[in-house]
Amino acid sequence: MALLDLLGRRWQLRVIWELSRKPLNFRDLRAACSDISPTILNTRLTELREADIVTLTDDGYTLTTEGKNLLAEFMGLHDWAERWAKRR
Amino acid sequence: MALLDLLGRRWQLRVIWELSRKPLNFRDLRAACSDISPTILNTRLTELREADIVTLTDDGYTLTTEGKNLLAEFMGLHDWAERWAKRR
DNA sequence: TTGTCATGCTACAAAAAATGTAGCAACCTG
DNA sequence: CAGGTTGCTACATTTTTTGTAGCATGACAA
Numbered sequence: 001m002a003l004l005d006l007l008g009r010r011w012q013l014r015v016i017w018e019l020s021r022k023p024l025n026f027r028d029l030r031a032a033c034s035d036i037s038p039t040i041l042n043t044r045l046t047e048l049r050e051a052d053i054v055t056l057t058d059d060g061y062t063l064t065t066e067g068k069n070l071l072a073e074f075m076g077l078h079d080w081a082e083r084w085a086k087r088r
Numbered sequence: 089m090a091l092l093d094l095l096g097r098r099w100q101l102r103v104i105w106e107l108s109r110k111p112l113n114f115r116d117l118r119a120a121c122s123d124i125s126p127t128i129l130n131t132r133l134t135e136l137r138e139a140d141i142v143t144l145t146d147d148g149y150t151l152t153t154e155g156k157n158l159l160a161e162f163m164g165l166h167d168w169a170e171r172w173a174k175r176r
Numbered sequence: 177t178t179g180t181c182a183t184g185c186t187a188c189a190a191a192a193a194a195t196g197t198a199g200c201a202a203c204c205t206g
Numbered sequence: 207c208a209g210g211t212t213g214c215t216a217c218a219t220t221t222t223t224t225g226t227a228g229c230a231t232g233a234c235a236a
Contacts, residue, residue: 003169004102010194010222013096026213037195042214051172056213066172073164080161081091084139084154098193098223114184125224130185144184179236186229193222200215206208 006051011036013074015044016053016063020071025060094139099124101162103132104141104151108159113148 007013011033018024018032030041045061048054053067063071095101099121106112106120118129133149136142141155151159 002173003165004105007165008098008101010096010098014092017092025211027211035196037197038214039196039216040194043194070165070168070172073168076161076164077091077095077158080158084091084158113182115182123225125226126185127187127225128223131223177236180234182233183231184229185231187227189225191222191224193220195220196218198216200213202212202214204209204211206210 006047009044009047011040011044012047015041015048016067016071016074017078019054019061019063019067023057023060023062029061094135097132097135099128099132100135103129103136104155104159104162105166107142107149107151107155108162111145111148111150117149 014033015029018029024032026038026041026045030036030038033041045054045056048067049056051066052064053070054061055064056062102121103117106117112120114126114129114133118124118126121129133142133144136155137144139154140152141158142149143152144150
């Protein structure tokens, strides 16, 4: 499952999640991700850009159409997580 | 997002995925996950058991009801991944 | 009761990945 | 040209993962 190779890395889901609200520039995205180290943020962004999930625009890092499709699926997981968190 | 703390770790999604077909014992699960090291498999299983997503039964490691709910959401991601893989 | 096998799991040194801090290079803007 | 913003790199330290060996327990057979 190639998806898991891509998403099963630390911070990868989080980066997508943080970009779901609005585009963010490198520094703001870094801050949004609990001040992840710039080294690894750049690594993740490179992976996501190669996968055509994220792109860098004048507004900052942005989800592509693909990325938005992925996010839509991911929201299902998010809803599950909300219910899960409440039960604990 | 607590979900990301749980799932945003290497192998975590993969372990759930491998258990989606059928329960597997420790050694078979390990083999299914490309021979992941037993150290880290045990760490992941402990996390998933504490989160009540996976449980150990006579048949082996099994998704709980929660785990199956999670998997249902996860399938959406999987479908996306299939389309994504085809396009590349 | 003793040997064999399956299974869950631990130990631990080596390798790989992530962190945290500093700062460079390119680009604006005044 | 001076000062600020931004994307990103360098690199030593720390954390995580790997890979191999093997222990402990329990079921079953001889």
